[in-house]
Amino acid sequence: MNQSLQALYNEKKRTIGEILSTIRSGDVIFTSNNYSEPAEILSHLHEIAPQVEDVKVWKGRSGPFPFMIDPSMKGHIEMYTYFFGPTFYRNSKPMGLVDFVPADLASYFTVAVSGHPANVNITAVTPMDENGNFHLPMNNAADGLAMLDAVERHKTVILEVNPNLHKMHGAVAINIRDVTMLTEVNRPEFILQSIKPTALERQIGQAVADLVHDGDTIQLGIGGIPNAVGMFLKEKRDLGIHSEMFTTSMMELIQAGAVTGQKKTYDKGLHVCAFAEGTKELYSFLQSREDCIIRAGSEVVDPFNIARQENMVSINTLVEIDLTGQVCAESVGPKQISGSGGSFCFAYGAYRSRGGRSILAFPSRTSKGKSKITASLTSGAVVTVPRNYVDYVVTEYGTARLKGATLSERASQLIAIAHPDDRPALTEQARALQIL
Numbered sequence: 001m002n003q004s005l006q007a008l009y010n011e012k013k014r015t016i017g018e019i020l021s022t023i024r025s026g027d028v029i030f031t032s033n034n035y036s037e038p039a040e041i042l043s044h045l046h047e048i049a050p051q052v053e054d055v056k057v058w059k060g061r062s063g064p065f066p067f068m069i070d071p072s073m074k075g076h077i078e079m080y081t082y083f084f085g086p087t088f089y090r091n092s093k094p095m096g097l098v099d100f101v102p103a104d105l106a107s108y109f110t111v112a113v114s115g116h117p118a119n120v121n122i123t124a125v126t127p128m129d130e131n132g133n134f135h136l137p138m139n140n141a142a143d144g145l146a147m148l149d150a151v152e153r154h155k156t157v158i159l160e161v162n163p164n165l166h167k168m169h170g171a172v173a174i175n176i177r178d179v180t181m182l183t184e185v186n187r188p189e190f191i192l193q194s195i196k197p198t199a200l201e202r203q204i205g206q207a208v209a210d211l212v213h214d215g216d217t218i219q220l221g222i223g224g225i226p227n228a229v230g231m232f233l234k235e236k237r238d239l240g241i242h243s244e245m246f247t248t249s250m251m252e253l254i255q256a257g258a259v260t261g262q263k264k265t266y267d268k269g270l271h272v273c274a275f276a277e278g279t280k281e282l283y284s285f286l287q288s289r290e291d292c293i294i295r296a297g298s299e300v301v302d303p304f305n306i307a308r309q310e311n312m313v314s315i316n317t318l319v320e321i322d323l324t325g326q327v328c329a330e331s332v333g334p335k336q337i338s339g340s341g342g343s344f345c346f347a348y349g350a351y352r353s354r355g356g357r358s359i360l361a362f363p364s365r366t367s368k369g370k371s372k373i374t375a376s377l378t379s380g381a382v383v384t385v386p387r388n389y390v391d392y393v394v395t396e397y398g399t400a401r402l403k404g405a406t407l408s409e410r411a412s413q414l415i416a417i418a419h420p421d422d423r424p425a426l427t428e429q430a431r432a433l434q435i436l
Contacts, residue, residue: 005132005176014181016044019158022181023120025053030118030146033060034277035138038124038160040185042067049076058112059098061085061338062190071095080116082108083339084330093336105244105274105342106301108142113149121150124160124185125174126167133173137165138283139275141244141297144172151178158182164189166283168276168294192277194248197228200363203396205229208315208361211392211399212236215263216311216357219243219346220250222277225361229315233258240264241271242309244301244342246292248278251285261291265310274300301342306349307356314350314358316343318384322377323411323430325387325402327360334380347385351403358391364419371422373414375429393417411435 019041023029031038037060045057046067059068059079064087067077079098081088092098103111112118123143125134136144150157151174159174159182166189197205205228212218212233217240220226230249233239234256241250241259253259254271261269274297276286286292299305306312318329319337327347330338350358362372373395377383393400393414400413411430415423430436 002130002132005128008132008176009128009182012176012179012182014183016041016183019181019183020044020048022156023048023052023055025055027120028056028058028116028118029120029122030058030112030150031060032123032136032139032143034062034275035165035190036124036136036143037062037190038122038158040187041122041158041160041183045077046070046073049073052076056080056116058116058118061088063087064091068092068097073097082111083341084336085338089335089337100336102340104301104340104345105141105297106303106345107298109145109149109298112142112146118146118150118155120156120158121147122158122160123147124162124165126165127161127163128176132176134159134161134176134179135167135171135173137167137171138277138286138294140172140294141275145296145298147172147174156180160185162187162189166287168286168292169290170293170295189280189283190277191279192222194279195222195224195227197224197231200396201225201228202231204361204363204394206232207394207399208359209233211357211359212239212313213311214238216240216313217242217264217309219312219314219342219350220247221245221316222247223317225317226315229361238263240309241273242267242300242306242312243272244274244297244346246271246273246276246278246282246286248282251278251282263311265308272300301345303345303349303352306346307352309353309356311355312350312353313356314346316346316360317362318360318372320372320374320377320381321360321390321393321414322374323414323426323433323435324407325390325410326377326383327385327387327390328377328381329384331380331382333378336382340384343384344389348389351389351391358389359394360390360392361394364395364397364417364422371418371426373418373422373426375426375433407435
């Protein structure tokens with residue numbers, strides 16, 4: 001290690017208490033989330049609340065940390081977010097500690113800097129290399145651009161250096177010369193265990209996989225249905241990956257030889273994402289593969305870039321869909337439970353892709369027995385994907401093709417794949433609405 005770089009490192013090293021003592025009233029802090037979340041610093045952030053007022057934190061969906069669930073934070077430390085997680089809708093929102101900013105993943109960074117720009121950036125990073133660089137690991141949804149902006153504009157840059165973190169090729173580098181302060185931690189990396197699909201999810205996954213052809217480029221989310229889809233794609237050939245998220249099921253498709261990327265319109269032979277979440281095996285795999293690339297969410301999830309990939313297949317889920325095809329994927333009525341993420345961007349991009357398909361897959365009913373196919377969206381529900389860009393819809397009862405269908409044809413097809421017990425009421429409601 002270069003002695004001058006090591007000296008600079010030692011000069012900038014602080015305790016977490018020393019770092020937090022530099023936060024001032026009115027500061028806006030951008031924090032990386034999920035894998036690159038500075039979890040040790042965030043777990044102590046609440047300790048400075050009595051000394052500060054009107055501190056705002058850009059916070060991802062994960063948690064909870066004490067500052068997210070303590071009512072005494074009100075007026076001292078509060079949050080902005082563009083993607084809710086359970087802590088937000090169960091704790092932070094009822095206490096008035098978080099404000100939601102509507103945005104697609106492709107616009108996260110521009111939304112953050114235009115509406116409520118941060119003057120402090122805090123992220124977890126891999127240890128410094130021989131060139132004095134740290135790397136932002138496994139997450140570039142908005143994080144990399146936010147960090148580069150902080151460096152360019154000489155904002156406060158704080159690093160949580162963790163030797164347990166992995167990085168992907170293409171990860172954003174931060175040089176020690178541009179760092180304001182750093183602290184060393186030894187926390188386990190963020191792990192997301194793979195969910196085993198249920199029999200119902202396997203049934204839906206098989207139907208979705210039947211819509212995917214050899215040579216297609218795919219985007220998959222995470223959960224039982226996407227994992228089931230992955231299981232049934234292993235017999236395909238020359239699939240490509242262009243996805244907001246890289247998952248364990250995608251690694252398994254590469255290992256099975258189903259994914260090669262050789263038929264992609266661009267990025268041929270490369271497997272591209274904006275962030276990754278999964279198992280330790282996934283992270284080791286991604287770090288070892290030069291063909292697995294992480295890029296900025298603004299590039300990967302840009303619907304016009306998605307549309308450039310011919311035969312692009314987007315596979316996502318939803319909360320509810322009405323009989324005209326309007327899709328809510330982020331709220332239960334007016335109650336925000338997640339965010340738009342890449343849902344619209346991939347639906348629109350795949351819809352506009354030459355030979356592309358946008359697929360929405362879900363069980364016909366919720367866990368409480370309520371139909372996810374409704375005559376009209378629940379009052380106050382957010383329209384995540386407009387009906388103009390809804391293509392294939394899949395439940396355990398079949399597949400509907402809405403692209404090019406009239407309103408009455410849409411209603412008929414959707415009723416046909418609803419739960420049998422819900423079809424009579426949906427038919428009656430459709431007639432009352434003069435859809436049928």
